[in-house]
Amino acid sequence: MATALARGLRADGFAVELAHDGVTGLDQARHGSFDAVILDVMLPRLSGYEVVRTLRKENNWVPVLMLSAKDGEYDQSDGLDLGADDYLTKPFSYVVLLARLRALLRRGRPARPTVLTVGDLTLDPAKRQVSRGETDIALSGREFSLLEYLMHHAEHVVTKVKLLDHVWSASEDTHVNLVEVYIGYLRRKIDAPFGRKSLQTVRGAGYRLTAAS
DSSP: OHHHHHHHHHHTTOOOOOOSSHHHHHHHHHHSOOSOEEEESSOSSSOHHHHHHHHHHTTOOOOEEEEESOOSHHHHHHHHHTTOSEEEESSOOHHHHHHHHHHHHHHOOOOOOOOEEETTEEEETTTTEEEETTEEEOOOHHHHHHHHHHHHTTTSOBOHHHHHHHHSOTTSOOOTHHHHHHHHHHHHHHTGGGTOOOEEEETTTEEEEOSOO
């Protein structure tokens, strides 16, 4: 399948490098200058999950499209939480894959993230670290992404729909109620242990993360 996919992409004008195992793919992604990576999950020697996790830990932000027969919602969630930009399940349409790949290329390689600060709450996207003052806070991948978006829009009201659109993939089966659930998770980790109320509900509008608590 990898060989056939590479042949199709080359026919559509892409320059393609092919790796048949995770270790080789990781090495190529580390040292090559790529616009995007199509990454299978179930690879020999090193899984696709470990490849994308390692790239993100090393501050390599090349866009990654995961391609896998693992089509469960938790499988997709794991891939996206580890740093993949999109997830497509097998069997797939080549036309759809091509469209998603072009969408990733239009976005381009994101700039290296900077540390975000709201009051004494800090988030380092590159190191995947969150802290309140001197205390580190452990968050799940989804909680981290949600907090990161809220911190980018600190002191502004963000609607549930916007959070759903920006934190969850369009390929996931989601509902706005899921946002409420994860807001609750976040409050129990970033506010409650510190006696803060920085993550506020604006009734009828959405949520606001503020330094004033």
